[in-house]
Amino acid sequence: MALAVILVLVFSMGYGQDWQTLNGQSLEYYAQGKYEKAIEYADQALEVAVKKYGIVSEQYINSLSNKAYAESGLGDHHRATEHFRKVVNLSFKQYPISHVAQVESLYELAKTYVSLCVYDSGTYYINEGRYVFNAIYKNNKAHYDTALYDIANAYFKLNSLDASLHHRLGQYNEAVKMLEAQVVFIKDFYPDSYRSLRDYQITINNLCSYSQATGNMVLAKDYALHYYQLIKDNDNVLDRINALQNLGSTNRNMGQYDSAFYYWNKTLTAIDNSEYLNTPIHTSTLNNIGELHHDLEEYDSAIFYLSNAIQIQEKKAAIDPYVYLTTRVNLAATYHNAGHYPEADKEYAWVIETLLEDVTHNFTYLSDDEKLAFYKNQLSIIEAYTTFALDVSGVINIQGTENPYINPGIPGTLYNLQLTTKALILNSSRRMRENILSSGDTTLIKIYSLWQQRKDQLAQEIVNGKKPEHELKALRTKIEENEKWLVTNSRSFRTGFAKETVAWQHIQRQLKKDEAAIEIIRLAGGLIYGALILTPETKSHPKFSIVMSRPSKFLEKESFSGYKNAILFQQKDNFSYAKYWQPIIDSVAAHMPDKKQPSRIYLSNDGIYNQLNINTLYDTARQEYVIDQTEVVIVSNTKELLKAPKEPAGKTTKKIVLFGEPRFSTYPIKNAEYAELPGTGKEVKLINEILQAANWKTELYKEEEANEFTLKELQRTNVLHLASHGFFKPSSEEVPFSITETLMQSGIALAGVNDSTHTAEDGILTAYEVMNLPLDSTELVVLSACETAQGVNNHGEGVYGLQRAFSVAGVNNLIMSLWKVDDEATQKLMVSFYKNWIKLKDMRKAFTLAQKELREDYPSPYYWGAFVLTGI
Numbered sequence: 122m123a124l125a126v127i128l129v130l131v132f133s134m135g136y137g138q139d140w141q142t143l144n145g146q147s148l149e150y151y152a153q154g155k156y157e158k159a160i161e162y163a164d165q166a167l168e169v170a171v172k173k174y175g176i177v178s179e180q181y182i183n184s185l186s187n188k189a190y191a192e193s194g195l196g197d198h199h200r201a202t203e204h205f206r207k208v209v210n211l212s213f214k215q216y217p218i219s220h221v222a223q224v225e226s227l228y229e230l231a232k233t234y235v236s237l238c239v240y241d242s243g244t245y246y247i248n249e250g251r252y253v254f255n256a257i258y259k260n261n262k263a264h265y266d267t268a269l270y271d272i273a274n275a276y277f278k279l280n281s282l283d284a285s286l287h288h289r290l291g292q293y294n295e296a297v298k299m300l301e302a303q304v305v306f307i308k309d310f311y312p313d314s315y316r317s318l319r320d321y322q323i324t325i326n327n328l329c330s331y332s333q334a335t336g337n338m339v340l341a342k343d344y345a346l347h348y349y350q351l352i353k354d355n356d357n358v359l360d361r362i363n364a365l366q367n368l369g370s371t372n373r374n375m376g377q378y379d380s381a382f383y384y385w386n387k388t389l390t391a392i393d394n395s396e397y398l399n400t401p402i403h404t405s406t407l408n409n410i411g412e413l414h415h416d417l418e419e420y421d422s423a424i425f426y427l428s429n430a431i432q433i434q435e436k437k438a439a440i441d442p443y444v445y446l447t448t449r450v451n452l453a454a455t456y457h458n459a460g461h462y463p464e465a466d467k468e469y470a471w472v473i474e475t476l477l478e479d480v481t482h483n484f485t486y487l488s489d490d491e492k493l494a495f496y497k498n499q500l501s502i503i504e505a506y507t508t509f510a511l512d513v514s515g516v517i518n519i520q521g522t523e524n525p526y527i528n529p530g531i532p533g534t535l536y537n538l539q540l541t542t543k544a545l546i547l548n549s550s551r552r553m554r555e556n557i558l559s560s561g562d563t564t565l566i567k568i569y570s571l572w573q574q575r576k577d578q579l580a581q582e583i584v585n586g587k588k589p590e591h592e593l594k595a596l597r598t599k600i601e602e603n604e605k606w607l608v609t610n611s612r613s614f615r616t617g618f619a620k621e622t623v624a625w626q627h628i629q630r631q632l633k634k635d636e637a638a639i640e641i642i643r644l645a646g647g648l649i650y651g652a653l654i655l656t657p658e659t660k661s662h663p664k665f666s667i668v669m670s671r672p673s674k675f676l677e678k679e680s681f682s683g684y685k686n687a688i689l690f691q692q693k694d695n696f697s698y699a700k701y702w703q704p705i706i707d708s709v710a711a712h713m714p715d716k717k718q719p720s721r722i723y724l725s726n727d728g729i730y731n732q733l734n735i736n737t738l739y740d741t742a743r744q745e746y747v748i749d750q751t752e753v754v755i756v757s758n759t760k761e762l763l764k765a766p767k768e769p770a771g772k773t774t775k776k777i778v779l780f781g782e783p784r785f786s787t788y789p790i791k792n793a794e795y796a797e798l799p800g801t802g803k804e805v806k807l808i809n810e811i812l813q814a815a816n817w818k819t820e821l822y823k824e825e826e827a828n829e830f831t832l833k834e835l836q837r838t839n840v841l842h843l844a845s846h847g848f849f850k851p852s853s854e855e856v857p858f859s860i861t862e863t864l865m866q867s868g869i870a871l872a873g874v875n876d877s878t879h880t881a882e883d884g885i886l887t888a889y890e891v892m893n894l895p896l897d898s899t900e901l902v903v904l905s906a907c908e909t910a911q912g913v914n915n916h917g918e919g920v921y922g923l924q925r926a927f928s929v930a931g932v933n934n935l936i937m938s939l940w941k942v943d944d945e946a947t948q949k950l951m952v953s954f955y956k957n958w959i960k961l962k963d964m965r966k967a968f969t970l971a972q973k974e975l976r977e978d979y980p981s982p983y984y985w986g987a988f989v990l991t992g993i
Contacts, residue, residue, distance in 0.1 A: 132845040140169040140180050147187050154396075156194040159878065160441065163188035179216045182222075185211070196440065198237055205230040207901040209246075219256040221268055224275040227253065228282060238442045238479060241490035243286055250279045250658045277303060277320040281327060289443065293334040300328045322351050322360070329367045333374055333488035342371040358395045362388055362402055366409070372414055375659050381406050385410050401441045404430040408448045415451060420459035428451040446475055450502055457509045462526035462548040466513060473534065476502055477541050503542065510535050511644055511651065514665050532665040534796035536625040536653045539640040543725065543758045572603035623760050625663055631762040637709050638759045643728035650728065654842055655759075656712045656719070668701060676700070677729045688940065691981040698738040701730070702747060721752045723993075727761045732941055736972070746982070753964070755991040757928065762993065764933075778835060781805030781844035781905075785884070786875040793875040800944040801844035804905065807952050808842065815959045828872040829886050835894060840901045842951075846870040847906035847923070847938070848885075867923055869906060881960060888926035897931035899939040901964060904937045905951055924991065934964065935993035946984040950975045965990060 146161035163184050170181040186208050192201035205226070212226040231246035240858050249690035254276050258265045280303050286711055287296040307321045315321045317905065329344035345367035385406055392403045411426030430448045434440050453468035476499055512519045516529040557569050578595050588596075622631075632655060634658035640653040644667075654664040670676045680700050687694035726734065730834065736748035756762075769959050782802030785795045802823055809821045821836075827845070835841070847869055867888045874884030896902070904923060927935050936954075953974050957967035968990045975985040 139175060140166055140184075141506050142570055143169060144180070144187065147191070148183065149195070151187060151191050153192070156191040159191035160188055162767070163716075173620070175990060177211055178340060179215070181224075182208055182211050182215065182226075186226075188482070189233075193233065193236075200234070202230070202233055202237075205233050218264075219253050219260040220258065220264055221272045221275050223253045224257075224272070224279060225248050228275065228279050231279075234874075235282060235443065236443075238284060238289070239292060243282075247279060247283050247286065250275075250281075254279065259398055259723040260496065264639070274320060274838050277324070278748055281320075281324060284327065284331065284957075288977075290981065295332055296331045297328065297335055300324050300331065303672075306326070309939060317349055318490075322348065325351065326363050326367065329371065333370060338371060338375050341367075342375065345371045359397060359402070360959075362391050362395070362397060362406075363766065365391060366402070366406060369406075369409065373409070378413060378417065381413060384412070385413075399433050399436070401444050404433050404441075404448065405444055405878060408444065410449060411447065411455070412451050415455045418458070420455055423455045424452070424459065427455060446479075447470070450505070453509070454505055457512070460520070462513055465526055466526075466787050469509055470534075472502065473538065475508055479539070499529070503538065506538070506645055507535065507642060507651075509779065510648070511667070516651075516665050516667050530662050532653055533625055533662040535651075535665070536624075536640055536655075536663045537630075537641060539653065539725070540623045540625065540628070540758065540760050543640070568606055569602060575600045575603060594926075623763065625653075625655060625659075627760050628762055629657075629659050632657050633721075634714055636723070637719045637721075638723040638762065639705065639709070640725045641727045641730045642758055647728055648675060650676060652732065653706065654705070654712065656709065658712050663688070664708050664712050666705050668704050681732065682730055686980075688737065688983050688986070691983050694739055695741050698740050698747070699953075701733060702735060702738050703740075706751075718751050720752060723754045723756055723759050723762060725756050732939065734986045734989050735983035738990075739982075748969065748986075749973060752969065754965070754993060755989060756993060757991075764993065774816060774818050774838045775812075776820075776837070777808075777812055777840040777842060778820045778822070778826040778838045779805040779809055779842045779872070780822050780832065781842075782823045783845050783870065783872040783874075783884075785872065786822040786871065787825075787873060788876075792873050795870045795874050798845065798944070800948060801905065804844050804948040805842065805950055807948070808955050811952065811955050811960070825872050829884055832871065832886060833890075833894065835896075837895070837898050840900065841896065841899055842903040842905065843869055844951075847904060869904070869923070888923045889956060891923060892928045892929045893924035894927075896927065899932050901934040901936065902927050902932045903951065904935065905947055906938065906942075928992075934990065934993075936968065936988055936990050938987045939989060940983075940987055942987045943979075943984055946979050949978070949989075950985065952990065 135161060143162050143166035147159045147166055150162060151157070151159040151707035167181060167188070170176075172177060172185055174180045180930050185204055189201040189208065192204065194197075209223070209226045209230050211221070212222045216222055227250035231243045231250060231430050234240070234243035234246065254272070257272060273789050280299060283298040284299040284303075287293075287299065296977060303324050304321070305382070305430040307318060307324065309400075324347045325344055329348060330340035331340050332344055333394065343986050345364070348367060349364040349782070352364055365384050365388040369381045369388060372378075372384060380781060388406045389403075389410075391399075392398055393408065397403060407426045407430035410431065411423045414420070414426060416421035427448055431445070434448070448474050449468055453465050453472055455758035456462075456465035456468060469484050479499070510531045513528045514531045515525070515529065520526065542839070557565055560566065564933075575596060579593070579600060590821050619931050632638060634657050636657070638655040642651040644651050648670045650668040652666045652668070654666060656664075668676065668908055670680070672678045684694060684697040684701075686692070687697070706718060709722065710716060713719055726733075737752050739745075740747070740750065743750070781804055782798055785797060786793055805823065809867055812819050822828075848867060868891070869886045871884045871886055924935055924937060951969050953971035957970045958964055961967050961970070972985045972988075978986055
């Protein structure tokens, strides 16, 4: 902010005395924090500027900017944003060709949005600023030659803001890389004086913070010490405060708590004797000290500092949303751990409401990887809240008192949180795709197609492993730019992208009298799972039932191993039903109208439940499987009950496309990775004959024709049946999570996959490529292959693999396998399924009947329970 003030004063020199005096007074009052007076003098300066210089003038623009700064100080952010937006428009009128003033104005507008946590708009104006910056050399060479240093400084500020935005969105490594590149740029540009350059010092200061976020504490401390050396001899109080803050933070994160307290207390002393008392840096310091006291379980001290930080912020008209949210999150956690449950409940209620608003707004225009980073950045808050919710739900007495604090409405809040955040990335990405393709905007669809092509190219290059990393990085950047352009230029479809507000009552009203809905929620790091249950009898709030690990057997380890071994070795499993299902189904039945199990349950899984087939759990009391007791409908989010039925691809004649017995090698290969599958050829041939006889339209592709190119050229179809090898190869490398790379770890093998040379396609259809298939009108995809339900399990988001990819591509229903399958049993199951579908006209009933029929010949769940049907 001080830089902006200095720049304005420089621009003011030489102007008319009346305007200069009034504008100077406005700046002086702003520096003193007297924002009303600053606005008063800014208004007077604006009147003089209009009369003497006109609206399109540096004088008017400068005074309007000063007024906007003061309005931000007062907390009138909407008015400030309007004025900064006007400054942008005027700067483009004043300079008809690319100019540094345009970059500066776009930077100020973007900074306002970022400070308000409105990240989509911040990103948009940062990108606009970069565009103008890059255009100056091409469009305004004379200005470029005479104002090179001003242009460079404008770039430094814009780039620093962009790095700050990435940091706030949880993309810490990207933020560090951006600033490391900026350090090199600054050193090259100012080889002799960079150490004293303000932009360089600010960059080093930020690198310290961002490096801590990446977990590289050694590097962070190096930056902290370097920054201290840079500023130790100047008289700038703010620099000293920042340096002490950095040293405190790095020592805290390295476990040197006494040193952290020492530096932070020195920070408070410096603040108390400066103009920065009661400013965001003051509240940030109080928050840091409070957080450290919390970590040391010194809760009274933590509450003192955190409450003080909040009181300071609430007394001021302007609140920094980012700092304020962080402080209240820490205070909520402190109250919780200190046993002050009513106070914690109040804080968490505000935090969760704010978090949901934040997610709803900022998810609109982020790319997929940015969405994931942003979501993971909020996940710690969600997990802390779910732990608190368990404590005050009354399900179990964790508080250890005779009269525990109970909030009976907590299960409803938890259910609404699940509806809003579960499978969030999937839903928002799919919504964007649907709206763009149905827009009728040829330019929009063209760019979307280019984006798809580049994503396909990236997938191919990564699989081939021949492209150097810098070329892959350049391709990723182009994909990111395409996606940003798409969402930015699709603003007319905002109502389509924005997440609708849905509550548990909406889901409950969709249930028939013999139905129930369950949201599974992972708690306590997987030691406990919760089931949030809705039935036709639900009135005040959902029922909250829990499944707990035993001291010697954890749900995600020993108990699951017991289930999986019983399946694979075809042994009797007398324990898994009681462990994973009985606590849930007993609660469901107790709240049904007739106190019996419902005939249908909509189940949204999380964590280890994604790897179980509930139908295969055996009830020893009744001596029957779950499949015999009730119909379990697997959904990614019970919000799917609100979806309108999909219009079928053909109104009269159904169409199926079948791929089977792909010829994996065009010539004999010893020890080929993928063995030929003659049984799949027989499977698709039988299915094709059955459906043709039932007047279905069929397309059958076998051997060489069952290739990747043919599949990608697929036209509208009701059903897609793929009988081949499935694969899931989790990466062993500890790299930052990326949707792109993760979805490439699973896929389907097609013709030519074993060949060493490929001209266009490599025979591997990855889940990443699946997302771009035209399946918006497809009712069902059948993956008749091994382990096609496997993938990377991402807490709260589900499994990232073929299931997620086909859902994004537009498919509602998917049949897939949880473990390796027997060829003959699979063939019988699939043939039986299609015969039953023709007869019953009901996909789900047909699949259940096929499993029961297969069980007559193959009693073990290993055979009939490998496949699951998901979707509504």
